[in-house]
Amino acid sequence: MRVMSKTMNKSSNFVFPLIIKKYTYKIIKSFSKISVKYFNINVYRFFIILTILFTYNNLCICELDATKKTVNVGIILNTSAFTTGSSKGFFILDASNKKLKFTKGNIRIFCSEEGVCVGKHILSLPLKIESLNGIIFADSNPYRGYLIVKKIKNKINIINVLPIEDYLKGVLPMEVGSNWCIEALKTQAVASRTYSIANLNKHSNPDQGFDICSTTHCQVYGGAKVEVDSCNKAILETQCEVLVYDGKLAQAVFHANCGGHTENPKYIWNWKYIPPYLKGVKCDYCYDSPHAKWESSIDEIFIRKKLSNNNIGKIKNIKVKEKMPTGTAKELEILHSNGKLSINAYEFRLIIDAWQIKSHDFNFIKLDGNKFYFKGNGWGHKVGLCQWGAKNMAEKGKTYKQILNYYYPETKVERITYK
Numbered sequence: 001m002r003v004m005s006k007t008m009n010k011s012s013n014f015v016f017p018l019i020i021k022k023y024t025y026k027i028i029k030s031f032s033k034i035s036v037k038y039f040n041i042n043v044y045r046f047f048i049i050l051t052i053l054f055t056y057n058n059l060c061i062c063e064l065d066a067t068k069k070t071v072n073v074g075i076i077l078n079t080s081a082f083t084t085g086s087s088k089g090f091f092i093l094d095a096s097n098k099k100l101k102f103t104k105g106n107i108r109i110f111c112s113e114e115g116v117c118v119g120k121h122i123l124s125l126p127l128k129i130e131s132l133n134g135i136i137f138a139d140s141n142p143y144r145g146y147l148i149v150k151k152i153k154n155k156i157n158i159i160n161v162l163p164i165e166d167y168l169k170g171v172l173p174m175e176v177g178s179n180w181c182i183e184a185l186k187t188q189a190v191a192s193r194t195y196s197i198a199n200l201n202k203h204s205n206p207d208q209g210f211d212i213c214s215t216t217h218c219q220v221y222g223g224a225k226v227e228v229d230s231c232n233k234a235i236l237e238t239q240c241e242v243l244v245y246d247g248k249l250a251q252a253v254f255h256a257n258c259g260g261h262t263e264n265p266k267y268i269w270n271w272k273y274i275p276p277y278l279k280g281v282k283c284d285y286c287y288d289s290p291h292a293k294w295e296s297s298i299d300e301i302f303i304r305k306k307l308s309n310n311n312i313g314k315i316k317n318i319k320v321k322e323k324m325p326t327g328t329a330k331e332l333e334i335l336h337s338n339g340k341l342s343i344n345a346y347e348f349r350l351i352i353d354a355w356q357i358k359s360h361d362f363n364f365i366k367l368d369g370n371k372f373y374f375k376g377n378g379w380g381h382k383v384g385l386c387q388w389g390a391k392n393m394a395e396k397g398k399t400y401k402q403i404l405n406y407y408y409p410e411t412k413v414e415r416i417t418y419k
């Protein structure tokens with residue numbers, strides 16, 4: 001996999017034949033006994049034609065491959081049965097090349113002691129399940145591409161295989177509002193595409209056997225049923241475009257709302273290297289969005305149970321002990337009946353409840369009766385692209401390239417090709 005700019009593509013297509021032409025001429029001239037005159041007219045011309053054909057053909061193959069590059073998405077994991085089908089005909093091919101054909105409708109696939117069963121047939125894994133109209137169902141949900149059923153210990157994993165460009169159609173509507181400006185949708189399309197490609201093989205170990213999962217752990221993927229025209233248009237208009245820094249794919253992480261400033265990941269993740277484009281930027285675009293401020297109340301006993309690994313007693317107080325340069329909480333101090341506990345504010349949020357505590361940017365924590373009251377800014381880890389900021393930048397007339405360059409400074413949008 002490599003990234004190549006459109007400019008590079010064009011210039012290499014132009015320069016490459018000239019170099020080949022020059023050296024082919026020199027080499028053949030030196031070793032051939034053919035006269036220079038004869039060589040110039042016939043052989044030389046022949047090599048030019050070959051070079052142009054080679055270069056043109058090579059370009060076409062690259063472009064074609066980029067749109068067809070597939071991803072394996074784990075959609076149903078660790079199950080012993082599921083239902084598949086299609087509104088048109090479909091077939092199931094097993095590991096021994098046994099092929100079952102079906103007209104339309106649904107069938108149940110389940111594990112038994114002998115193997116995996118489809119009606120009265122016992123099949124050997126892995127299975128490939130493909131429909132004639134390109135849409136295959138798994139537990140009532142439609143998916144583009146085809147399905148692979150893999151045995152993982154005593155259970156099965158259902159994996160959806162489809163081109164990355166089609167996969168994104170099932171991701172974008174889950175990440176952003178489909179009624180957002182097209183430039184905001186294009187921003188998310190490039191960020192999600194870059195994130196997906198950079199994280200291929202995240203679940204490729206033998207216990208899992210696919211590239212990326214369909215939950216918030218990777219990116220939420222809803223299959224063909226969530227697709228909307230506006231997001232599909234944004235994906236098509238940025239087809240195969242990714243975010244690049246220093247010739248490599250960028251770490252295009254994103255979150256809902258930064259609360260005023262995006263963060264340096266060194267305070268929350270143990271990354272050995274922090275790319276310069278993720279050091280954090282001031283964001284004046286998200287403060288009036290629905291998730292700019294949040295508040296919640298959580299029972300003291302609930303927090304105590306969640307922190308029970310730390311020999312924690314009844315909690316008397318929680319305060320921000322240390323802040324990041326942007327003012328976001330870095331470390332919390334929890335005073336309890338058995339002593340004090342220091343905990344990373346970001347980890348605290350994930351341990352307690354990432355839905356109720358929307359960010360680690362606390363500006364108010366107070367115990368009242370049996371409940372702790374929290375107030376804070378933003379939603380998510382606050383690193384990289386601020387999605388609500390992107391929405392408002394797009395409404396103010398910024399293009400997707402300007403938005404990406406604002407949240408990931410010094411990166412570039414380039415077209416990806418695969419070797």
Ligand SMILES: [Zn+2]
Binds near residue numbers: 202212213217218219
């Ligand atoms: Zn995952």
Ligand SMILES: [Zn+2]
Binds near residue numbers: 259388
């Ligand atoms: Zn923001």
